[in-house]
Amino acid sequence: MNKVTARFRAFAEAQRWIWAAGGSFLLWLGMGLVSSRLNLESLVSNSMSAAFLAIAAIGQMYVISCGRGAIDLSIPGVITITAFLSTGIINAQDANILQGVAVSLAAGALVGLANGIIILFLEIPPIIATLATGYVLTSASLIYNEGFRTFNSAPLLVTLTRGRFLGVPFMFLVTGLLALAAWWLLKRTVYGRSLTAVGQNVEAAALSGVRVRRVQLAAYVISGLFSGAMGVLLAARVSGAFLGMGDSYLMETIGAVVIGGTLIFGGRSTVLGTLFGCLFFVIIVTAMQVAGFDVGVQKIVKGVLIILVLVVATEKPVRN
Amino acid sequence: MESMTVREDPAVRVRLLSAEGLSKTYVSTKAVQDVSLSISAGEVIGLVGANGAGKSTLMRILSGVTRPDSGTLEVGGLPIRWDEYSPSRAAALGIRVVYQELSLSTNLTVYENFYVEHAARYRGPFRKWREEARKAARARLDAVFPGNGIDERQSLSALTIAQKQMVEIARAVDDPGLRILILDEPTSSLGVEQTEQLKTYIWGRRAQGVSFIFISHRLNEVMTLVDRVVVMQNGQVKWSGAVADTDEEDLVRRMGETVTRERSSAGPRACSEPGTGASEECSVRLTIRGLRTHGLRDIDLDLRGGSIVGIGGLEGSGQRDLLRTVFAPSGSAARSVKRVGRVAYVTGDRKKEGLFPLWSIAENAVISSLARQGGIRPVGRATGQESVRSWYDRLKVVAAGPGAPITSLSGGNQQKVLIARAMISDADIVILDDPTRGVDIQTKLQLYEIFREAADKGKLILWYSTEDEEFEICDEVHILRYGTVVRRLSKGEIDKNSVVNAYFTGEHLKPEAAAAAKVSKFDVSGIGIPLGAMLLVYVVSGILTPAVFSQFGITLLIGGSIPLILATLAQMWVIGLSMIDLSVGAFMGLVNVIGATLLETNPPAALACYAVMLLAYAGLGALIHLRQIPAIIVTLGASFIWTGIAYTILSMPGGKAPEWLTAFYNFQFPVIPFVLVIVGVVTVAAVLLHRSRYGTVLRGFGNNAAALERSGWSVLKAYMAGYFLSGVFGLLGGIFVTAVTTGADANATLSYTLLTVAAVVMGGGDLTGGIVSPLGAVFGAITLSLIGALLGFLNLSTNLVAAVQGAILIAVLALRLIGRRRSV
Incomplete structure (x- = not known):
C-alpha cells in the first residue's frame, strides 16, 4: 500500500497535470450526481468553453515560463482588439477570413513584440510593461468601438467555433492542434529547452550560451499570437466584438496555468496541465451556475478555490 | 576522545563553549556525527575540512539555526535547551556568525543594516536611533578595516563585494557582548590588505578574551592565524591540535585526501x-x-x-x-x-549563475551544446546522453546517476557538472x-x-x-x-x-x-522624475484651464485623486516587501460598499466588518509566508472574494454615504484647500512609517528576508505587518471613495489595482529589492489621476486616458533607465 502511494506521488510529481485532470473529473461527476443528469454532453460542452480559454492560457504559460515574475497582462487587451479587428475586416464574408485572421495574428504578434522590446530593452518589469500596452489596447478598442456596427461572423468561422462532427466540436481539433504545436515547441526543441533554462536561472542561461533576449522575446510574441487567434475565434463564437470581452480572461488564464501545474516562478511548464486547468476552471463556473449560486457567491468560490489549489498543490520553488 | 591541546595554562582560560556528542542526520546523510568541541575565551580555532565534511552544519548548530538530533551544548557554563535555542538566542549569548553568502539588505544604508542586526541597542526617537547606529557603524568599520573608504550613509547597493564583506564583518563585531565569532570563509572576497587587517583585528580582540572560529579552505591563512586547528571529515572531528603540531601538508593529509600536486612539468x-x-x-x-x-x-x-x-x-x-x-x-x-x-563560460558562483535547479545533472550538462545549435531544432530525451555519461564517469561525479537532480549534489560535484557543460559544448x-x-x-x-x-x-x-x-x-x-x-x-x-x-x-x-x-545633480532614481511629471501635467492643465489653480479646481482634482493616493500607498507596503497586491482595488470596493450601506445604518457592525477585513488582509500575508505561495495569485484569488462579498451586499451601484463623512470631506479649512491638508497628512504619515524603525526592518525584509530572519526578526510578523499596513491604507482609501462619490459601487475601484502598481513604480519603486518611495508614490498617483482631466482640457477623447497613462508610465521608466545608465 505504501509502495503504491509512493509511486503515485512520484508520478504526480512528474505529471503535474494529473491534479487538474482529476479535479475536473470529480467536479463533473459530482455535478452530474447532484443534478442527477450525469452525461457526456455536459463534459463536451464544458470542454468546448475550455478549448477557447486554453488558447490564450497556452500563450500565458509561455510568458510565465520566462520566470522572475514574467506575466502577460495585455492578453485581455489583445483578445478584445483582435475580436474587433477580425469582425470588422471579415464582415461576415468567408472570402475575407484569411485577411482578417492574418491581420489579427499580426496585431497580436506586434503587441507581443512591443511587450518584449519594452521589457528586454527598456528593462521594465513584465507586469508593468504588459500593463502599459494593455492600457494602450484598451484605448484602441474604445476608439475602434465608436461607429462599429458589425454583429455577424463569417459562416465558416461560425461552423468552426460552434459546429460539431459526429458530436465532437471542431474547436477540439483547433485547440488540439495548437496545443500539440505548443507542446512540441516546449518539450522537443532547443527553443523549449532554452526557455525552460531562462525561466530557472537567467544568468546561468546567458552564461551557458543561451540567447536569453531572443528566447524571451519569442515567448511574448507567441503569447500575442495565441491571444490574437483566441480573439478571432471568440468573436466568431459570440457573433461580434464588444468592449471588455477579453477582461475575464486575464485572471482565468493565470489561474488555469497555475492550477495546471506550471510553476509560477518559471522554468517548468506543462501544456497538458494548462488544458486541464482550463477545463477545471470552466467546470467550476458551470457547477456553480447549475447549483444556482448568485454572481457574488460565484466570485467568492472562485477566489477561495484559487487560493486553496495553491495551498494544497504548490510545491516550494526548488532552491539550492 | 580527542586530545585537547591548549597552548597556555588551562587554568587561566575560561571555557566559553562546550559541545558534547552533537549529531545531526539529514534524510540520508549523517551531516554531523558525535562531534564534541570546546572553546576557551580568547582562543582562535581554525575549522578545516573538505566540502561536505560537516563544518557548515556544525556552525549552524552552534549558532542556533539548526537543531541537532542529539548532543548537549553549554555556553558560559550554562546548559542550552535546544527548543529555546535560536539565532537570536545565540546572539544574546554572544555567539555570532559571518556568513559566506552575505546577510545584508542592499536597499538599506550601511548603518541601517547595523540597526536591523542590533535593534535592541539603537532605540529612541527618530533622529536618535539613526545617529547612534550611524556612529557605531563608522566606529566598527574603522576599527576592523582602517581606511576602508566606506561611507556609512551609503546604500549597500553602491558598495563592491569586498566592501560588503567588510560591512558584514564589522556589523558582527558591533556587539559589546560578543564572545564567539564564527567566520565562514571571510577572506574569500577580501583583498590581501583587508585580510591582514582582519587578522590584526582578530588578534586584538583575542587579547580581550573574544574567541573566534575561522573556517577556510585557505590553509596558509589558517596556519598563520589560529591557535588550534580542528579537522573535520565525514561529519566527525578527525583531528584537533595546536597549530604548532601541524603544517599545511599535514592538514591536507588529515582531511582525508591524498595531495599530489605535482607542478605541471610540461614546457x-x-x-x-x-x-x-x-x-x-x-x-x-x-x-x-x-x-x-x-x-x-x-x-x-x-x-x-x-x-x-x-x-x-x-x-x-x-x-x-x-x-x-x-x-x-x-x-x-x-x-x-x-x-x-567558440567560447564557454564556467562560473564559480554556481547557485547564482551556474545551475538550473529544476533539472537533472544530464540536462544541466547538455544545455550549452544545445544552445549552440539554437532555434527550433528538435531534441529528444536522449540527446547528448553519451557525452554526458562519459564526462560523468571521467569527472567521478558523486551522485545516483546522470538523471539525478542537480540539487542533490555537493558544491564540488555541481562544479564538476558545470565544467562538463563547457567541455560537452566543445568550446x-x-x-x-x-x-x-x-x-x-x-x-x-x-x-x-x-x-x-x-x-x-x-x-x-x-x-x-x-x-x-x-x-x-x-x-x-x-x-x-x-x-x-x-x-x-x-x-x-x-x-x-x-x-x-x-x-x-x-x-x-x-x-x-x-x-x-558619484554625485548626480539631478537624482533620476529619486523623486525628481515623478515630481516633474506631476508638475508638468498639473501646470499644462492649468495653462489650458486656469480654474485648475483655483481653490475649487484643486479641491475637485486633488480631492478626486485621494482614493488613488491611498490605494497607491497601500500597494507600496506590499511592493516594499517585493510582492504585488492584486486585490487592493477590490478590497476598496468592498470598503466602499460597506461604507455606503452598513456604516450609515449600523455603524458598530460596519466597524466590526472593517476590523475583520483588516485581519483578513494581514492573514493574506501570513498565508503567503506559511505556504510559500506567490502573492500575485493569492491576492488575485482574494480580489474575487472581496468583490464577491461586495456584490452579495449590493449587487447594483447605490447606497448612500453617511452624512458625517461627506461633512468631513467638505470641511472648510482656513486658507488652503482641505483636500491638500488630507493629502499632506497621509503623505507625512506614510513617510514617517516608512522611515520608522520597524519600517526600516520591513524594507530590509523586502530585500533579503533570510538575513532579517537570521537577525532575529519574524518573517511571519513582517509579512502580516506589511499586509496589515496595506489594509489600513486601503481601508482609508475605500472610505474616501465613499466620501468623494457619496455612494457605492463594488466595481468602481477595480481599475485601481493595476494603476497603483503603475503609480508606485513611476514614483521610484522597484518591484523587487524592497525599493519604494512614499513621496514618489503619491506624486505618481496624482499624475495618473490628473490625466483624465488634462485630456478633457485638451479637448481629447477620454477614450485615450488609458493609453496616455500607459505611455507616461513607460516614458517615466525609460527616462529613469537612461538616467541610471548615465550615472554609471
Whole structure:
C-alpha cells in the first residue's frame, strides 16, 4: 500500500497535470450526481468553453515560463482588439477570413513584440510593461468601438467555433492542434529547452550560451499570437466584438496555468496541465451556475478555490 | 576522545563553549556525527575540512539555526535547551556568525543594516536611533578595516563585494557582548590588505578574551592565524591540535585526501609559442586590441590555444569584467575583441549563475551544446546522453546517476557538472571564473588535471582565480590593476610570491575619479522624475484651464485623486516587501460598499466588518509566508472574494454615504484647500512609517528576508505587518471613495489595482529589492489621476486616458533607465 502511494506521488510529481485532470473529473461527476443528469454532453460542452480559454492560457504559460515574475497582462487587451479587428475586416464574408485572421495574428504578434522590446530593452518589469500596452489596447478598442456596427461572423468561422462532427466540436481539433504545436515547441526543441533554462536561472542561461533576449522575446510574441487567434475565434463564437470581452480572461488564464501545474516562478511548464486547468476552471463556473449560486457567491468560490489549489498543490520553488 | 591541546595554562582560560556528542542526520546523510568541541575565551580555532565534511552544519548548530538530533551544548557554563535555542538566542549569548553568502539588505544604508542586526541597542526617537547606529557603524568599520573608504550613509547597493564583506564583518563585531565569532570563509572576497587587517583585528580582540572560529579552505591563512586547528571529515572531528603540531601538508593529509600536486612539468606548448607554424591546433586564438569599456582600459592581449592563461589581481581590479567581455563583447568592445573559436563560460558562483535547479545533472550538462545549435531544432530525451555519461564517469561525479537532480549534489560535484557543460559544448576557449571557490581539495586537483588536458588538446583556458597558488598551474599570468594589465608573468616566473607582489604594481594608475562618490545633480532614481511629471501635467492643465489653480479646481482634482493616493500607498507596503497586491482595488470596493450601506445604518457592525477585513488582509500575508505561495495569485484569488462579498451586499451601484463623512470631506479649512491638508497628512504619515524603525526592518525584509530572519526578526510578523499596513491604507482609501462619490459601487475601484502598481513604480519603486518611495508614490498617483482631466482640457477623447497613462508610465521608466545608465 505504501509502495503504491509512493509511486503515485512520484508520478504526480512528474505529471503535474494529473491534479487538474482529476479535479475536473470529480467536479463533473459530482455535478452530474447532484443534478442527477450525469452525461457526456455536459463534459463536451464544458470542454468546448475550455478549448477557447486554453488558447490564450497556452500563450500565458509561455510568458510565465520566462520566470522572475514574467506575466502577460495585455492578453485581455489583445483578445478584445483582435475580436474587433477580425469582425470588422471579415464582415461576415468567408472570402475575407484569411485577411482578417492574418491581420489579427499580426496585431497580436506586434503587441507581443512591443511587450518584449519594452521589457528586454527598456528593462521594465513584465507586469508593468504588459500593463502599459494593455492600457494602450484598451484605448484602441474604445476608439475602434465608436461607429462599429458589425454583429455577424463569417459562416465558416461560425461552423468552426460552434459546429460539431459526429458530436465532437471542431474547436477540439483547433485547440488540439495548437496545443500539440505548443507542446512540441516546449518539450522537443532547443527553443523549449532554452526557455525552460531562462525561466530557472537567467544568468546561468546567458552564461551557458543561451540567447536569453531572443528566447524571451519569442515567448511574448507567441503569447500575442495565441491571444490574437483566441480573439478571432471568440468573436466568431459570440457573433461580434464588444468592449471588455477579453477582461475575464486575464485572471482565468493565470489561474488555469497555475492550477495546471506550471510553476509560477518559471522554468517548468506543462501544456497538458494548462488544458486541464482550463477545463477545471470552466467546470467550476458551470457547477456553480447549475447549483444556482448568485454572481457574488460565484466570485467568492472562485477566489477561495484559487487560493486553496495553491495551498494544497504548490510545491516550494526548488532552491539550492 | 580527542586530545585537547591548549597552548597556555588551562587554568587561566575560561571555557566559553562546550559541545558534547552533537549529531545531526539529514534524510540520508549523517551531516554531523558525535562531534564534541570546546572553546576557551580568547582562543582562535581554525575549522578545516573538505566540502561536505560537516563544518557548515556544525556552525549552524552552534549558532542556533539548526537543531541537532542529539548532543548537549553549554555556553558560559550554562546548559542550552535546544527548543529555546535560536539565532537570536545565540546572539544574546554572544555567539555570532559571518556568513559566506552575505546577510545584508542592499536597499538599506550601511548603518541601517547595523540597526536591523542590533535593534535592541539603537532605540529612541527618530533622529536618535539613526545617529547612534550611524556612529557605531563608522566606529566598527574603522576599527576592523582602517581606511576602508566606506561611507556609512551609503546604500549597500553602491558598495563592491569586498566592501560588503567588510560591512558584514564589522556589523558582527558591533556587539559589546560578543564572545564567539564564527567566520565562514571571510577572506574569500577580501583583498590581501583587508585580510591582514582582519587578522590584526582578530588578534586584538583575542587579547580581550573574544574567541573566534575561522573556517577556510585557505590553509596558509589558517596556519598563520589560529591557535588550534580542528579537522573535520565525514561529519566527525578527525583531528584537533595546536597549530604548532601541524603544517599545511599535514592538514591536507588529515582531511582525508591524498595531495599530489605535482607542478605541471610540461614546457610551453607548440601553440602558445608565437611563430611555431600554422598547425591546426593554433587556430584557436584570442586577440584583444585597445579594449576600453566601463571597467577596463587599454587592454592588449594575444593568446593562443594550447595554454592555460591566468588572470589575476586584487579583488575588483577588472578581472571579471574582462572575462565577461571576452565571453560576450558588446558595443564598442566587439571591435576590440577578436575571437577565433567558440567560447564557454564556467562560473564559480554556481547557485547564482551556474545551475538550473529544476533539472537533472544530464540536462544541466547538455544545455550549452544545445544552445549552440539554437532555434527550433528538435531534441529528444536522449540527446547528448553519451557525452554526458562519459564526462560523468571521467569527472567521478558523486551522485545516483546522470538523471539525478542537480540539487542533490555537493558544491564540488555541481562544479564538476558545470565544467562538463563547457567541455560537452566543445568550446575552444574556456573561460573559468574562479571555478574552485568553496571546492574541496580533492575536486580541485581533479579539475586542474581536466584544465591541463583541455589545454593540451589545443583549447585556450582563461582562468581567473582568487586563490593565488592556483596560478602556479598556468602557463602565463596577466595581472590586472585598476582595469588594465600591469604585469605579465611567464611560465618560469610564476610562483605565489611573485603573483602577490605583482598585485600591488601599478599604484600610479589609480583613476582620480574612482574614489570620489558619484554625485548626480539631478537624482533620476529619486523623486525628481515623478515630481516633474506631476508638475508638468498639473501646470499644462492649468495653462489650458486656469480654474485648475483655483481653490475649487484643486479641491475637485486633488480631492478626486485621494482614493488613488491611498490605494497607491497601500500597494507600496506590499511592493516594499517585493510582492504585488492584486486585490487592493477590490478590497476598496468592498470598503466602499460597506461604507455606503452598513456604516450609515449600523455603524458598530460596519466597524466590526472593517476590523475583520483588516485581519483578513494581514492573514493574506501570513498565508503567503506559511505556504510559500506567490502573492500575485493569492491576492488575485482574494480580489474575487472581496468583490464577491461586495456584490452579495449590493449587487447594483447605490447606497448612500453617511452624512458625517461627506461633512468631513467638505470641511472648510482656513486658507488652503482641505483636500491638500488630507493629502499632506497621509503623505507625512506614510513617510514617517516608512522611515520608522520597524519600517526600516520591513524594507530590509523586502530585500533579503533570510538575513532579517537570521537577525532575529519574524518573517511571519513582517509579512502580516506589511499586509496589515496595506489594509489600513486601503481601508482609508475605500472610505474616501465613499466620501468623494457619496455612494457605492463594488466595481468602481477595480481599475485601481493595476494603476497603483503603475503609480508606485513611476514614483521610484522597484518591484523587487524592497525599493519604494512614499513621496514618489503619491506624486505618481496624482499624475495618473490628473490625466483624465488634462485630456478633457485638451479637448481629447477620454477614450485615450488609458493609453496616455500607459505611455507616461513607460516614458517615466525609460527616462529613469537612461538616467541610471548615465550615472554609471
